[in-house]
Amino acid sequence: MPDLDRIVKDIAEEMRARPDRGAVASYIPELARADPQAFGLVVIDGDGRVAAGGDADIPFSIQSISKVFTLTLALGMVGDRLWRRVGREPSGSPFNSIVQLERENGIPRNPFINAGAIAVTDVILSGHQPREALGEILRFMQFLAQDDSIAIDDRVAASEKRTGFRNAALANYMRSFDVIENPVDYTLGVYFHHCAIAMTCRQLATAGLFLAYSGHHPLAGHSVISAERARRINAIMLTCGHYDGSGDFAYRVGLPGKSGVGGGILAVAPGRASICVWSPGLDAAGNSHLGRIALEMLVKRTGWSIFGV
């Protein structure tokens, strides 16, 4: 990918020089240690060709990007019954908002806001010990990224556990509607830990390949999910992957994407590539500021937006 390699490296260089970098998340104290100057961008296609720029191999906290993978796992476990516990409409609200839950019988709007992801985690936990459920999620990430070294950053998990009062409120509130079925502490423990998985842009882009290739992971040589399910997960990423910034992300970038407060964004160019960008500074909606700008540049220069050039 000679041209693509140039494009990715140019973007990484331009991003490194920019003064506007957003604000690193600090509500989880351990995340505040991230270097605001960091920037990484990796594009991987179905033949395993890689274009990488900047800090492509520095691990960062994947946070809400994990929600794409827990959704995939939960759908594999209970299929469409999942949609009894969580919706699939954009929330138009911040990622940790609680107000809609009261009006909507404790059913979160979608699997990518915190409440929805906690409900999805509860589904994965059912019938298991927290340690087993977490092991399953971690092994799934290692398999998809083709890298057994991927691990949970226990300091980040502990930091969020100490300060995660808002998520505890969401989980307890859903428990009162039986949308959460397991002990709230167990469900939250698994949730905090899967958010605290640390991965590099290269690993995350590899892990996302199955979404770019109709459920088939070209490097693992496996069908992970059906083409139909991959298409649907991409649809939810497009409409809900950036919280109340999802409309703007679709407008500017036009790719299914999922952000995390660690500053990562996983984006999918169907049939073309899986992309991961990382810059820890966030915008007001909690999405990577330079990550979004870099993806906007990438689609302009490649013509990869799903809505056309």
Ligand SMILES: NC(=O)CC[C@H](N)C(=O)O
């Ligand atoms: N948007 C995010 O990445 C939020 C994830 C974070 N673990 C939280 O629950 O607050």
